[in-house]
Amino acid sequence: MTSGPEIGATAPALGLTTTDGQTMKIGGTDAAPTVLYFFSTQCPYCRASIPQVHRIAASGARVVGIALRPYDEVDGYAKAHGLDFPISSDRSGEISNRYGVKATPLLLVLGAKGAVAFKHVGQIDDLTASNALQEAGLGAKSH
Secondary structure (H helix, E strand, O other): OOOOOOOOOOOOOEEOOOOOEEEEEOOOOOOOOOEOOOEEOOOHHHHHHHHHHHHHHHHOOEEEEEEEHHEEEEEHHHHOOOOOOEEEOOOOOOOOOOOOOOOOOOOOEHHHHHHHEEEEEEEOHHHHHHHHHHHOOOOOOOO
């Protein structure tokens, strides 16, 4: 099963509101480079990926979390796991529909001009995090 836009594709431009009320833009040709982390609070692979997501966020990358169902658990989950980057709940389904998200976790690195520079579906390990950081211009690539 494929999930998310293909590498090299321009990620759809969307405005979103974070759980703390911020509005921000993701994707599109004039958006800032961004790491998108699609997750669900019920996904064991998402929970297992949290240390690597922390590592990516600590690198200085602009990380935005996109929470899928169940939405009523997102705030508590973020606090319990120390997710201190902006998170948006995809209550309308617009973000996951426009981005073609069919599985979590999904990690996307959007680079220059909104092009997808890196994509990983499934549990995020140290190698995946290193490669994502390298594609984001924030680290050396691991082999």
